[in-house]
Amino acid sequence: MEEKTKKGVAILGSTGSIGTQALEVIESKPDNFEVELLTANGNCTLLIEQAKKFKPNAVVIADESKYKLVSDALWPLDIKVYAGHDALSQCVEMEGIDIVLTALVGYAGLKPTLAAINAGKHIALSNKETLVVAGDLVTQLAREKGVNIYPVDSEHSAIFQCLVGDFHNPIEKIYLTASGGPFRGKTIEDLKHVTRAQALKHPNWEMGAKITIDSASLMNKGLEVIEAKWLFNLKPEQIDVIVHPQSIIHSLVQFEDGSMKAQMGLPDMKLPIQYALAFPQRLKSNFPRFNFMDYPNLTFEQPDIKTFKNLGLAFKALELGGNAACVLNAANEIVVDAFLNDKISFLKMPEVIERCMQDIAFVQKPTLEEYVNTDEQTRLLAQELI
Numbered sequence: 567m568e569e570k571t572k573k574g575v576a577i578l579g580s581t582g583s584i585g586t587q588a589l590e591v592i593e594s595k596p597d598n599f600e601v602e603l604l605t606a607n608g609n610c611t612l613l614i615e616q617a618k619k620f621k622p623n624a625v626v627i628a629d630e631s632k633y634k635l636v637s638d639a640l641w642p643l644d645i646k647v648y649a650g651h652d653a654l655s656q657c658v659e660m661e662g663i664d665i666v667l668t669a670l671v672g673y674a675g676l677k678p679t680l681a682a683i684n685a686g687k688h689i690a691l692s693n694k695e696t697l698v699v700a701g702d703l704v705t706q707l708a709r710e711k712g713v714n715i716y717p718v719d720s721e722h723s724a725i726f727q728c729l730v731g732d733f734h735n736p737i738e739k740i741y742l743t744a745s746g747g748p749f750r751g752k753t754i755e756d757l758k759h760v761t762r763a764q765a766l767k768h769p770n771w772e773m774g775a776k777i778t779i780d781s782a783s784l785m786n787k788g789l790e791v792i793e794a795k796w797l798f799n800l801k802p803e804q805i806d807v808i809v810h811p812q813s814i815i816h817s818l819v820q821f822e823d824g825s826m827k828a829q830m831g832l833p834d835m836k837l838p839i840q841y842a843l844a845f846p847q848r849l850k851s852n853f854p855r856f857n858f859m860d861y862p863n864l865t866f867e868q869p870d871i872k873t874f875k876n877l878g879l880a881f882k883a884l885e886l887g888g889n890a891a892c893v894l895n896a897a898n899e900i901v902v903d904a905f906l907n908d909k910i911s912f913l914k915m916p917e918v919i920e921r922c923m924q925d926i927a928f929v930q931k932p933t934l935e936e937y938v939n940t941d942e943q944t945r946l947l948a949q950e951l952i
């Protein structure tokens with residue numbers, strides 16, 4: 567039998583910011599990767615266009631009302647078309663898939679990721695919410711199934727890259743860097759009237775709407791702290807956040823001898839995406855190179871958790887454990903959606919999240935069903951509070 571030379575890639579959320587960049591990476595490396603599965607929520611026009619170009623074995627459109635449109639467009643190409651959220655979890659099990667890039671947004675990533683791990687597929691994890699909601703279940707299943715979870719988030723990719731060659735050496739501490747977002751340096755007074763448009767203007771990264779708001783409120787860094795705990799098996803006191811407005815140092819590891827390793831480069835998600843898909847190889851690329859003279863000063867500051875309460879709330883959820891981070895995530899998804907729809911102010915977001923964390927019943931060691939219940943109850947409460 568001929569040996570398979572290309573990795574079969576499934577991209578969950580191929581029409582988003584990470585998904586489209588992943589397809590650019592794959593297009594530039596036709597000898598290394600082939601696309602097996604593409605999925606979208608509702609953007610059928612782009613999904614069809616991508617499927618025509620990359621000829622995957624199958625596509626999934628989560629919004630079932632768009633099934634006919636997609637299936638009419640793709641049947642002449644012999645591409646299987648499925649619809650609905652359950653189809654995401656079923657399709658990740660397909661035989662030709664070696665690695666699943668989880669590039670969909672939010673809690674919706676949890677079930678398909680668990681299904682992929684259960685089917686023995688390696689994960690390139692962009693969907694951080696999956697680990698925030700149920701990091702214990704996800705990492706335990708990955709260990710049982712011998713599945714690797716390769717981080718895509720630039721900070722966690724940086725930590726992972728720093729650990730290569732040092733996996734046997736204990737980590738003393740990690741530093742996750744944060745750009746500080748568009749509102750760095752602002753006071754509570756300044757934040758009272760900031761708008762959606764201002765929050766969507768990230769200084770260094772172009773990303774989907776949800777993560778851009780999370781970056782402005784520092785919730786993104788909070789979610790990343792929890793993600794780091796699960797990816798690298800760390801205690802809360804081993805994780806620190808440092809604001810680095812230039813986003814050149816993507817994160818750092820400090821080892822027990824005091825030595826620190828950092829990974830740096832221009833802010834460009836294609837690099838960590840390619841690294842996760844190609845690991846353990848570093849594939850040649852023509853991504854723009856860093857020039858020291860363009861950045862003569864790299865600076866660092868403490869995060870302002872008095873003003874940006876979300877980061878403190880995430881650390882609290884991390885300390886509490888159990889279902890606390892699941893509550894944090896569900897409440898955050900609701901308030902971000904409300905903020906994006908001009909229903910609440912920027913400062914109302916942490917207020918609602920904090921109330922949900924106080925009022926939703928704490929479960930010390932939740933089952934998957936209990937996580938699902940927590941998510942549902944929190945969403946209802948957050949909606950009421952808005």
Ligand code: NDP
Pocket residue numbers: 578579580581582583584585605606607608609610628668669670671672674692693694695718719720771772773774775776777835
């Ligand atoms: P986008 O909003 O740009 O894209 C999300 C993708 O997921 C789209 O393909 C969308 O489909 C699909 N999707 C959205 N909701 C659902 C759902 N309920 N069910 C199924 N599919 C859904 O997000 P990003 O690419 O910015 O982010 C994706 C993930 O990666 C997030 O978890 C984010 O935190 C993480 N991440 C992103 C970074 C970035 O630079 N963008 C950096 C680091 C991490 P459709 O287009 O049809 O709506």
